[in-house]
Amino acid sequence: MIKLFAVDMDDTFLDKNDNMSKENIQAVRDLVDAGVKVVINSGRTEVLMREHIHDLGLEDVKHVAVNGALILDVKGENELISYFNKEDYDNFIKILRRENRGFFCFHKDGIMYENADEKLMNHIKRFHTLKMACEGDTLSLDKCCRVAVVRNNEEDVPYLRSLAPKGVYTTARPFGSCVSYMPDGLNKANGLKVLMDEYGITSEEVASIGDQEVDTYMFDISKYAFAVKNSDEKTKQRANIVLPRTNNENAFAYAVYKYILKDENKLKLV
Known part of the structure; x- marks a missing residue:
């Protein structure tokens, strides 16, 4: 049953x-x-x-x-119950900043984003709402459980997957707008x-x-x-x-x- x-x-x-x-x-x-x-x-x-x-x-x-x-x-x-290793998380955020990528990070109380464009904001609005989302210094987050990065197109996905730190896995909805990174075990x-x-x-x-x-x-x-x-x-x-x-x-x-x-x-x- x-x-x-x-x-x-x-x-x-x-x-x-x-x-x-x-x-x-x-x-x-x-x-x-x-x-x-x-x-x-x-x-x-x-x-x-x-x-x-x-x-x-x-x-x-x-x-x-x-x-x-x-x-x-x-x-x-x-x-x-699950979140990134802080050192790995910080290094990954620095890579995204160097590549001028739009991304957002999930934490206990909502979402924090950087380098937002219309595509990123539309994604947040549709799937998460803007009520608990704010722009800020994502390196200031003590515990982050997921990072989502805007992809340019479907061909961009393999490269974005290759950026995943050790101990992190990725998911990408077919023809979606983001690639998500989550720690193993999440x-x-x-x-x-x-x-x-x-x-x-x-x-x-x-x-x-x-x-x-x-x-x-x-x-x-x-x-x-x-x-x-x-x-x-x-x-x-x-x-x-x-x-x-x-x-x-x-x-x-x-x-x-x-x-x-x-x-x-x-x-x-x-």
Whole structure:
């Protein structure tokens, strides 16, 4: 029996306009009514996640933010569980400055950015909001859990990946605007494991859904690992179920009713 469903937001639960469909919202409510804990596991920062958590009525469980770095507790206190080695982080920031790159850094209380252009600001606005973002000296940050660097084009990605310090891995959404750098050990699975341990839930009782490489870490500790139809090929290969629906076609609700709740009547409605 599935007791926890971990859900990626962007290009998975949300549609192309960053909206939640009524079908997906209802599927969340039906899971909760069935006793399943629905945990948002997202690369987003706290502000936007709190809005989604409130709208979905999921305030009674903890969630995972910033790709596994932050345990988000809307009724208690947040916990930052992973961050860069300070020396490696400082050296990396200096490289980005020398190359005149636009970038932003995630920390416990929000985002700090440097050398911002329109592309960088639009990215922050869409995925993280500007409410908790500010321009500043990123070397002043004591603990940073993720750095995102604006890429010029798709051909720029391999070079940006090569800049990653030792002990740091990168992710890049296909045709997205940034390459993200995160310390080894910072991933959605480790954040999810913290909650699984707290709630006494095993891998055989977990389902997860996502669309890109960073989500596959969740797949490794899930009985059901769903990749939406619009996922990249690597993600599809790591999933044990590739859904026939995209994020714009209520893929999440489809997975819930077909595989978790096994409700054919509601499946017909999505």
